[in-house]
Amino acid sequence: MGRAEDRRARQRGGRRAAPGNRSSRTAAPEPRTGTRTEPVTSERDTAHAAVGGRAAARRGAGKGGKGAGGGKGRIRRLFTWRKMLGGFLGFCVLVIGAFIVLYMTTPIPDTANADAELQSNVYKYGDGTLLARDGKLNRENVDLADVPKEVQHAFVAAENKSFYDDAGVDLKGTARGVLNTVMGKGAQGGSTITQQYVKNYYLTQEQTVTRKLKELVISLKLDREKSKEYILAGYINSSYYGRGAYGIQAAAQAYYRVDADQLTVPQGAYLAALLQAPSQYDWTAASDTGRRLVKQRWNYVLDNMVGEDWLDRTERDAMQFPVPEEPKPAPGQEGQVGYLVKAANSELERQLLAQGVADSGQEAEAMVSAGGWNITLNVEKKKQKALEKAVKEQLTSKLDAKKRPVDADIQAGAVSVNPKTGAVVAMYGGVDYVKHYTNNATRTDYQPASTFKPVILAAALDQGAVTQDDQKISVNTVYDGTSKRPVVGSDIGFAPENEDDVDYGDVTVQTAMNKSVNSVFAQLGVDVGMDKVLKTASDLGMDTTDLKAVPAQTLGTMGASPLQMAGVYATLDNHGRKVTPALIKSAENSVHAVQPADPIGGQVISREAADTVTSVLTGVVDDGTAQKSVRDNPLRNGQKVAGKTGTSDDNKSAWFTAYTPDLVTSVGLFGESAEPPHPQVTMTGATGLLPGKGRVNGGGYPAQIWAAYTFGVSKKVSRFDLETDQGAAVQPSVTASPSPSPSPEPSEEPATESPSGEPSKTREPSQTPTTREPSQTPTTSQTPSQTPTTETPTTGAPQDPLDPQLGSGSGTGSQ
Structure with a gap:
């Protein structure tokens, strides 16, 4: 009976109370009766009370109470896994639904876009008169059957190896492109x-x-509707290949002078x-860098063809890079028009990039070549014709390649700029x-030589530089x-030679500019700091990218163009x-209006x-190396x-x-072999000047x-x-009276005091000293003495030749 009652009691009370510790169980064993003892009942009641308290606390928190954990409870209820999954599925349904709507409402266009139906560009002089129209569009569509199968494979290997098997899209690449567009990161590949093709032909x-x-x-x-x-x-047929060529037929002619059906595999890969x-x-x-990259790309294409079993490895290994032909200008581009x-x-193209209209150089070039642009230049017709006439009368009319092979190697370039507006x-x-595709006015592969010297002086004056003796x-x-x-003062040794190795002794900076003394400007550049000189050059408009700040740069050994130097x-x-x-x-054009940036900064x-x-440079004209041609x-x-x-x-x-105060012009002559x-x-x-001494x-x-x-x-x-x-334009001078008629002496010859003691035409320094007296032995840099030192070359000046173009010996960044 006791056991039965015990079971019934457990059924009524749930379960027995947990036993106490061993000692308590020993001291007071649980009585085997029909009712529980008081301690058991109290523990159960206490547990129920605790549970009820927690439930009440949760209810209070749910009603906005301030019980502990109330905020976390709300977050847990808001972001349950069921709700998050439901939200995600709802978003997917929404996106899928939107895509279905877009798919149903977006047909394949019946016609090509405006860019695919290209027009000519129209170019005008500054006064609005017509300069040029770029002529008939360089495009001719061909059937795919007229393109060798291997060449077809080259394009697939270059751009989309899975082309023959995919569904026409790259979902990953498109998603990346959409994301980057939203984030403002521009165009992306993939x-x-x-x-x-859809972008080129149907869209924009x-x-x-x-x-x-x-x-x-x-x-x-x-x-789904068209074949591969x-x-x-x-x-x-719709892609742009450069050189104004749209489509493979135009590209084959532009680069290799063949029709598309005659292209070889190496040519097609290029x-x-x-x-x-x-x-x-x-x-x-x-x-x-460009040549290295295109060779890498060419090898990449061929290797992909081998990987896809479209090209035999042995044939691929025997292939040589197919160097393209020289560009052939379009009709109507003769004379200066094409330049x-x-x-x-x-x-x-640079403006389209700078203003964010285009996201890459390739896109900008394609947009310009697409046509439909009305472009007005700053070029003034009168000045343009005058510049062409000056070059012809003063130079090209004197060149005769049949008599002198060197005459075929002379190239001229020039740019004229309004300094107040920046207009070319x-x-x-x-x-x-x-006849000569390269624009000599914009090419940057020749040294500007001593035309760089004013940049060094500008840096010295602007930076407040001092000599090795700490004199300003x-x-x-x-x-x-x-x-x-x-x-002196450089970690890199440098000892430049002056023109004809002439020693000038102590000279002022003004005279050194007039005579273009290399040794003076090399030291001046070191005194300023070549890093500061190159920064000033960059600020003034030269491209100093990747140039090393070494003393040799003082001779103008970097590359520059007439356009840059004019700036x-x-x-x-x-x-x-x-x-x-x-x-x-x-x-x-019909879509964009490009407003060029202000040329004046x-x-x-x-x-x-x-x-x-500027004041110093007036001395070069009046008393220096430009006397004959300009001063007189x-x-x-x-x-x-x-x-x-x-x-x-x-x-x-x-x-x-x-x-002059109103016009800046830079003229450059370049020796370029007429042979590739x-x-x-x-x-x-050139022009018959005495070989060996007849420098231009x-x-x-x-x-x-x-x-x-x-x-x-x-x-x-x-x-x-x-x-x-300061400078020749304002400095008092002691000069000889000019002769009534122009002197037959050349402008290139430094004007110095002759051994006989006759005065020269070089401006002398101010009679009033500005700084301390030099020592008896010339130092690296000295200041004028109370009585200016004689500026006669210590080794004797070269003799004046009869021809105004002649010099003697070889020079190094000299004049």
Whole structure:
């Protein structure tokens, strides 16, 4: 009976109370009766009370009470796994539904987009008169059957190896493109051939989510309705290959002078590789980096073909890179027209990139080549014709390649800029665009030589630099002009040779500029700090990317173009406010209106520094290396001129960059072999100058071209407004009376005091000393003494030749 009652009691009370510790159980064993003892009942009641308390607390929290854990409870109820899963599924249903609606409402367009039906670009002079129309569109569609199967495979291997098996889209790539567009990261790769064809032929190049989604839908539909052969044919016929060529037939002619059905596998692989970056990968115009990259891309295409069993490994290993033919200008681009059109296109492409209209150089180039643009240039027709005439009369009419092979190697380039507006008012790119494709006005592969010296002086004045003796540098600071004198204060040894190895002794900075003394400016550059010199060069408009800050740069050994140098000197002319030469005044098509950036920027060097350099450069014209061609020119009529000559090592380039208050013009002559691959060569002996001594110096033909052009178009005499008390333009001078008639002596010859003691035409330093007296032995850099030292070369000056172009010996960045 006891056990039965015990079971009944347990059924009524749930379960027995937990036993206490062993000692308590021993001291008070549980009685085997029908009722529980008091301690058991109390423990159960206490447990029930605790549970009830917690439940009450939860109820209180659920009603907004402040019980502990109330906030966490709400979060747990809000983000339960059931609700999160339900929300995700709902979002998926919404996206799928939206895509179905988009799929149902987006048909394959019946016609091509405006870009696929290309038009001509129209180019106008600044006054609105027609300069050029780029002619008939360079496109000719061909059937896929006319393209060798291996060449077809090359395009698939380059862009979309899964093309023959996919559904026409790359969902991962498209999702990445949409995400990057939303996040503002621009265009991304990863599209299939089908998607690229849809974009090129049916849609536009704009980077929007809507366009990308339409591209996805149309690609899916097109892949279901059309064959792979139809899509591939459309792709290779609508793609842009550079050189104005749309479609594989035009590209085959532009790069290899063959029809598409005659393309070899290596040639086809190159054209397929081009599509990634047409301009950068064009072999004839590519940089060393561009050539390396396109070769890598070409190898990538061929290796993919081998991997897909479209090309035998043995055949692939035997293939050589197919170097393309030289570009062939389009009809109607003869003379200077092609140079202006090409330069305008390049500037427009940069503007499209800068303003975010295009997301890559490839896209910008395709947009310009697509046509439909009305482009107005800043070029003034009168000045353009005058510049062409000056080059012809002063130089090209004297070249005769049949008599002198070196004459075939002479190339001229020039750019003229309004310093107040930054407008490029004239440009000379070469003898003829259809004969010489490279624009000599914009090429940057030749040294500017001594036309870089004003940049060094500008850096010294703007930075408040000091000599090795801690004396502040001015135009009257005296330096040792000894040829081959090692610079002091540089970790890199450098001892430049002066022109003809002439020793000038102690000379002021002004005289060193007049005579273009290399040893002085090498030391001046070290005193300033070559890193600061290169920064100033960059601020003024030169491209100093990847240049090393070494003393040798003081000789102008970097590359530069007439366009760049015109911008540098225009900034000096504009009192230190940055001038970025602008060729385009306006450009617009049916979709975009491009407003060029303001060519006039902020103050990059102080006005006093810029004006002082201008003042010094008037001495180069009046008392230095440009006397014959500019100072004594009968057309000058009192016009104030500041400028600098330059002649590079081995006479491979010769420059004259100079300006009046209203016009800046840079003229460069370049020795380029007429035979491929067109290496740089010397110009010595051109036009019949005495071989071995007949250098084409900056003070010769370049200065003559400059003077004929500038004095011909600038009828109004103007004066510089200079805020400086230094330089030849303001410094008191002791000069000889000029002769009534122009001297037959050459402009290149440094004017020095002759051994007989006759006075020279060189301006002397101020009679009032500005700093301390130099020591008996010239130091690295000294200041003027109370009585200026004689500036006669210690080894004797070279004799004046009869021909105004002649010099003697070889020079190094000298003039």
